[in-house]
Amino acid sequence: MAFSKQVPLLLLLFFVASSTGSGSEPESARFLRRAKDPEFLEWMVGIRRRIHENPELGYEEFETSRLIRSELDLMGIRYEHPIAVTGVKAFVGSGNPPFVALRADMDALAMQESVEWEHKSKVPGKMHACGHDGHVAALLGAAKILQENHDELKGTAVLLFQPAEEGGGGAKKMIEAGAVKGIDAIFGFHLATDVAVGAVACRPGPIMAGSGFFEAVISGKGGHAAIPQHTIDPILAASNVIVSLQHLVSREADPLDSQVVTIAKFQGGGAFNVIPDSVIIGGTFRAFSKESFNQLKQRIEEVIVGQASVQRCSATVDFLTEEHPFFPVTVNSKTLHDRFEKVAGEMLGPKNVRERTPLMGAEDFSFFSDAVPETYYYFVGMANETEGPLHPGHSPHFKINENALPYGAALQASLAVSYLSGVSSSSTPPAKEVARDEL
Template identity: 70%
Template structure:
């Protein structure tokens, strides 16, 4: 997503935090997003944000390993004079802008990368083999730091406190829960987040009522059988065949059991077992993820996956 879109997203969110007296005239309220956007469009602010995103993109870190990313964020908050607490959930950070009094409203960004090799050749390609910011968390961190800079610039106009939440381990590590368990959202009455998207044109911000992103769970299963030589399969209990059948059954959960109007997905992403081409193994393992938009569908899907495996 382009820089214009990033800033547009920030402006929409930050308007919620800049409280004016109820007697304010419409023309006074109209100046809020204009002032924010004008500040954000300053060349030095633009270049600073782009530089942070590129630096983080070049140095991706996996969940709960975001030590250098966290160090960079803390250094920027220090330069802005923003008070923060660290660590939360090992590498997480929570900053505070405003009066220090209620209401407390949070903005959140995730920090971790994915275990993927970046194949696109460009000047700021990942320098870490097998790790890449493929989900945009480098942009999310840059956007939240940009929000912090705008809010700090207008801190005396705030009526309440904005909580800046930099979360580790979004990609399956349960970082959000650990942040909450560590007290990151203490006193917070509402929280805002957004996600970059390649599906929308630059400058567009998309939303809707109800769930926008699905809940995600993971599963792993070990299928045990009886190994033996590939030449005498009738003397074995083949776990590969059993696991293959389980995978087909898992796909049926969506195609034949899920309501077509209630979006759900099951993905088997790992299938491991065996070490020789002529030996049937004793066991194999499969694993993957499942997603749903409602709590009821999520629980049902989890239950049926356990049955199928």
């Protein structure tokens, strides 16, 4: 009898524990629900389309920057501008340590858009062909979510709107301007055409290659094509150079150490029957380690100069670092990867958090690795099988699935909140702590 009298009480306690305990909605899921709200999504889509219609190249993102600052003003978010010409640095939270940064790139590409739609680029020869307009819209979405929950932030989220990712080294300029001073960790993402919408992909360690560019002038002696014995043919020399450069990967690199050398530029001559005095070749090289990258750089110059001399020509090599600084390898923190898997898994389900094979593409987000204790870069899917395959970035046919924007916004906001909460509750202080006026 004593046991039977306790049964109702035990059931009541079980019911209370079940309704208030582990069954509560994760914060990340709440943020995603907010970002998917039709009015919220319409606002992000509107921002993205305004930016898409008015694309601006690296360090020319004046109107894009103006739009961002206008939206931050409406949200009541404090910011600093200009940083690295057009960049914006905004703050949400207590203004005190720890500090976690979220980054979005702003620049477009110099190409003519071939997608016919209502919000096509209005600027001839310029197009958002890599999704940066979506990155900005999603980060503003994250800003809105964070601002709506700013009283809950156990530290400060720093929002970095960065210029000139497309070869201009905008991240490097932001660092030089002090934009990440005192930052403990930074997250960035890219919209991905080969990952399903509603899924994300990443990995710890190297995720994107280091890259550099080069250009070479190969000089000989021009003349009439009918009497080649009186010339020193730079086109023949350049052709031999290009073939020899391919051997750097196929015969000098470890097959398990991914590397790329690509010649994408060949200029010279203007007539069918005239051998020119000189030609220009140029291209890019990629690797996943500093040692391999430096070895490629050294051998590229040696092969171009040496092979040209075999053909009686001279050659000069320029690695174009003034216009296109070398991009380091993008490397993800193992600690942040564990946090990413947990947060993304709670939001999307573990099956939608996928491992990403390293890419030979490069990202100037990599510059943050030397300036910030922990960095993390991931991919937000936007592919939809029912709508057919998407064209890859840097294509005039590129377009994004705007339904991916809520995932980018909610995940960035969730990662910031999770990181700040984790550091604040840890007995170990952040790697760097500075006062608000030093940030």
